[in-house]
Amino acid sequence: MSWRAPIDDILFTLTQVAPGPDGESPMDRDDLAIILDEAGRFAEERIAPLDRASDITGAHWQDGAVTTPPGFREAYADWAAAGWNAVSQPEDFGGSGLPTAVGTATMEMMTSACMALSTLPVLSQGAADALEAHATAEMKALYLPKLISGEWTGTMNLTEPQAGSDLALLRTKAVPAGDGTFRITGSKIFITFGEHDLAANIIHLVLARLPDAPPGVKGISLFLVPKFLPNPDGTPGRPNDVRCAGIEHKLGIKGSPTCTMVFGDAGGAIGWLVGEANKGLACMFTMMNKARLLTGLQGIAIAEKATQMAQAYALERRQGRAAGFDGAAPIAAHPDVARTLARMKALTLSSRAIAYAAAAAIDRAATSPTAEERVRAEMRASLLTPVVKAFCTDAGCEVASSCVQVHGGMGFIEETGAAQLFRDIRIAPIYEGTNAIQAIDLVTRKIGREGGAEVAQVIAEARADLAAAAGLLGGSARRLAEAIDALESATAHLLASTTADTDRLLVASNYLRLFGLVLGGALLARGATQAGDAQAHWPRLARVHAEDLAAEAPALLNQILSPNRRAEDYRALAGLA
């Protein structure tokens, strides 16, 4: 089956669900529809056909060079030429200047079409965002137009073998050369598209330590290290002292080279400091926030594709008897399969609504008329980012697994394509900060801001959405109401000074899931009230979500509140007794 860009759902979510109670469509609806149509067609026709072959062929490394799968070069060139790399990038540097929400939607379709290739612009966008926020005017002028157009690409170089989630352990060094540049030496692993054959230059953003840096994360600085040192006219010049020492053999996204990068084998790679010395972590967070949103989006993109694939198969494949069919019925008619498909759709569409709501908050944080509104919007974006990253990638994994299951034995055969989705998306709960780290971020840093004011606002909006949709939800409204109450109780418990830190950490993942279920259920309810004839599935999705997903809430609340949990049981069973 072939994936079709879900333009109607995306457009409806962007314009009538994500903006919030007082929000507006991110841009003129008709213009938006044209952009989405074009992006969808591009993704369907130019990118999606490469996906299976990219998995089979994979990326290849030889003597430091990386060859990407057949067709990537032409497709990426067309992607950049058509302006899709620059949708929501600043006009000052050649971008289209459209809202983040719009760029998020076009990127979702690119990701459904081929997740492996889509990881390239994700990293480039993150690098461009970091430079825009922290680099000097000169550096911006030199690098940003090319990163934004897609002529050059960008990378994030954080991880080292001994330092994955714990950046305090970084060892890569940067020594001032006396001429304003630095010499970088060290090795980085897991660098997405660290080396490839798709662009004329690669701009590495590298975390490293200056000689006098304090230990830990307060001694990390960010450096720009180009693969080719730009000539004065801006063309790529002589090669820098950077090489790709190999790529990983991975479970999925095999078309996306995951590189080991070695800096300074021949004395030191030439780099430039980005932002202030020893403030590299703050610069990196600029990249990471966007990257976390886009990683969450990967969960949605794969969930959408998996749902379409499973539904097409379930309507075609005939096995067994079911009411309303003579002879063998399509398996979609079996109640368990129908319920599975409905749950897949509810997870997919609620996840999309959460991610687009976060994107809308990012836009409001940049463009709202008053400072107070901008601050509130920034708080909302910051609160939702870990939820988008973790909840939506977990959803992607579940839906991809359900797609395999709906296919039965065919799901285990690689030719079908379901197995590839299952493998590809498995990285998303891991990279850009594991989902457990997202949950800890949510619980320890996000919900407590201003005494929990922003969570309280999310809960109030959810109650308003529920009240407006109560008639459409019928008896199922009760489940969503219980879930909202559960989120309120859980938040109060976690914010209480009497709650131990260990207990917060133990239940952080339960809390994040509860948050995602409540927000997703409320947004589906909001969509149900806004739905026209073309959105007849939204009220159904809202009911299914309430019955089958929001219904998890009481058990999650029990786990969060449990006074009987014994941390020493966990520690002993983990082998730390």
Place this chain on the structure above:
Amino acid sequence: MSWRAPIDDILFTLTQVAPGPDGESPMDRDDLAIILDEAGRFAEERIAPLDRASDITGAHWQDGAVTTPPGFREAYADWAAAGWNAVSQPEDFGGSGLPTAVGTATMEMMTSACMALSTLPVLSQGAADALEAHATAEMKALYLPKLISGEWTGTMNLTEPQAGSDLALLRTKAVPAGDGTFRITGSKIFITFGEHDLAANIIHLVLARLPDAPPGVKGISLFLVPKFLPNPDGTPGRPNDVRCAGIEHKLGIKGSPTCTMVFGDAGGAIGWLVGEANKGLACMFTMMNKARLLTGLQGIAIAEKATQMAQAYALERRQGRAAGFDGAAPIAAHPDVARTLARMKALTLSSRAIAYAAAAAIDRAATSPTAEERVRAEMRASLLTPVVKAFCTDAGCEVASSCVQVHGGMGFIEETGAAQLFRDIRIAPIYEGTNAIQAIDLVTRKIGREGGAEVAQVIAEARADLAAAAGLLGGSARRLAEAIDALESATAHLLASTTADTDRLLVASNYLRLFGLVLGGALLARGATQAGDAQAHWPRLARVHAEDLAAEAPALLNQILSPNRRAEDYRALAGLA
């Protein structure tokens, strides 16, 4: 890291948990310990080292011949020569005649060591069981000793492209040749080890239709079709008209060839009827029940290996700060990771207890002194079989996924081995009847026998186990008590004549999970009361299960009882509107 056979847990579960309140150890404890030690050593030393390479190399097909991965031939020969193929097979035909529970335990270790290779004896055992139950004395004498010793292997040929779960759609034909044999023509797909280079002969059991057979499942007969027709002296003679037309490229268990088999290209494969004409389905169920137990066991075997692998990594890998450690702490010390590891263990050990309880029931059904006891035991085995198959394979998938997650980025790299477990086990919820089919079997055919008497007995035993362990469980006892109550209410609801069939089918999977959580939690509680110093982890596991797994029960019960679920929402969202 290297997997170690979990002899202590297996021995304890076999002797003190699975036998039940009035049960006995399946055999002398010291003899059992010796057998398990030997089987564990064989699995660790001779089989486990082949696992990674078998995934990389895979099985290969050329011109009808299948080459298995390096080392399989020697390891399988040693496996058979040491008698491991025959542990619980009847002594009359060369087996060791030990209880099914003991054979189940040795097979678990074989499966942890290399799931791909272990699929071969699973199918051979199923074929031997079907012949023992249904074949003529002559056929038994000719085939059983060789199938049981492992000199020859067996297959189950059910699936055809148009007939997966729905055997009514089978088309393969069998025509009487007039000499007591039949000529079989047709194609079968997904035949595990349908062709290979590990044994001198392959005995195919094939479902096919006689010329005058009624339509549907009442017109299916079972035939024995050897790869080589045996000579009068029992040696393999001339080749039969059977060929392997290809093997599948699969997500996992790549060392296990999944064959397309073509019967009768040159006029008809020679076959013999097994059991009565048109009663093939009943014969096949004999094979399937054992195969379902052993498939559930695959979930446990992979969960055990994944848990060991994750724990070893989490104790070794140091990232971030945690209480009690100077500098970077092992990630096992982070509360979320410790809790994940504890949940993995609770799922693994509770699943094992469920499977071994089912095996013990199979043994009691064969050997109990009175007919009444044997009938009750058969009812218990029949009730637990779908739970073992579905609950334990779902557990295997969850635990394998958690193992990937605990490894972080390394989990996505194939060299680590976590990804292989995640891929290998994904087939288990699909084959031998999808987990949804198991749930439907449980709800529509199993729980209602004798008015639900056997479920009532399971619930009564769970309450007794809980009462005995109440002191050890402390405040967590309440969660298990609620779960047991939930199972009782859910069972009553499903057995009520007022419950609609569609509603039963919709919530069958919820019910099966609830059943598995209650039984698994009760068996861990039983183990906690029996635990000596060497089982100090059992009371902890019972508490963790109650808090983190049994705690799901109220939400599952809500879903089962919900009066607001609308089947038409599911149908419409599935695309059947």
